[in-house]
């Protein structure tokens with residue numbers, strides 16, 4: 001089967017992991033800050049905090065921005081459930097903003113309209129979790145203007161968008177989002193098996209995130225009550241967690257980040273070929289916002305009413321030809337857990353309409369020209 005996504009591990013990655021395994025540190029060692037610095041340098045941001053996965057990174061982001069009981073966090077329904085669950089972990093409520101019919105990211109018009117209503121009824125969100133769907137950065141320029149007007153914070157769930165660009169900066173530059181979150185799951189742009197990172201230009205947020213990552217415990221004299229602490233003493237000053245990444249994973253991540261330009265250019269070449277060779281077919285290839293340069297985590301096409309076969313039939317027909325596409329995403333608010341909390345089908349019609357037609361085609365650096373040719377030929381045959 002040709003999968004929709006797959007990691008790319010080479011001999012340098014193997015050597016990096018092997019080296020750290022025989023070093024003095026398997027966790028809490030020097031591979032962590034080295035990896036953090038490499039990602040910070042890539043994005044042009046001051047602070048990067050590595051954690052065990054992006055789900056926990058989103059949790060820490062909401063904690064650090066003090067979302068809690070009585071607060072509301074808004075996000076996109078067109079995302080993985082983690083983008084919404086992070087608010088519930090903190091005791092806050094979740095609500096959604098429908099997506100734009102072309103970019104599949106949060107609609108700026110829908111956001112503006114919802115904020116106007118929320119202000120009138122006194123229910124403005126504390127945090128907006130934006131999602132860079134498929135690797136295409138969301139429109140943070142206008143979203144940051146709305147932040148100035150309404151006073152919420154921005155967490156950018158850039159799990160798909162490591163290496164992508166918005167206007168003149170890399171995603172994660174810290175210029176527009178308060179906190180940006182990356183995922184290093186094997187299907188994403190670079191991998192540490194499980195892993196995630198938080199990026200911010202705020203030293204205060206970075207300090208809080210580091211504290212929460214490791215039990216809320218500090219040895220930093222500036223943060224401790226006891227100003228005459230012995231060298232072995234530490235103090236717990238907040239309720240944190242153990243959300244640490246290991247040095248083994250960080251070594252893999254460092255090696256992967258060194259390869260990122262190769263990954264990105266291969267993904268863009270695959271996208272260009274799909275764009276060109278699928279152009280005449282009865283499906284919609286992904287539209288790109290002129291301000292955004294996608295990292296192409298996914299290549300999502302829409303199988304709409306002009307197609308002779310529906311999305312599900314195309315999905316099955318591809319599988320019969322040895323291709324395993326995927327579907328991103330079942331709208332979060334239609335999940336049983338969220339329906340039990342007051343949401344219904346019909347609440348966010350653009351996300352639901354998109355989901356009915358969505359199909360993510362194989363997209364990963366190791367996809368060969370022949371394999372991609374087979375995907376394209378199969379679609380031509382099926383449609």
Ligand SMILES: *Cc1c(COP(=O)(O)O)cnc(C)c1O
Nearest residue numbers: 053054055080082159183184185
């Ligand atoms: C993958 C993903 C996550 C979760 O990432 P993990 O590292 O697996 O926890 C969160 N949000 C989005 C949009 C994702 O695609």
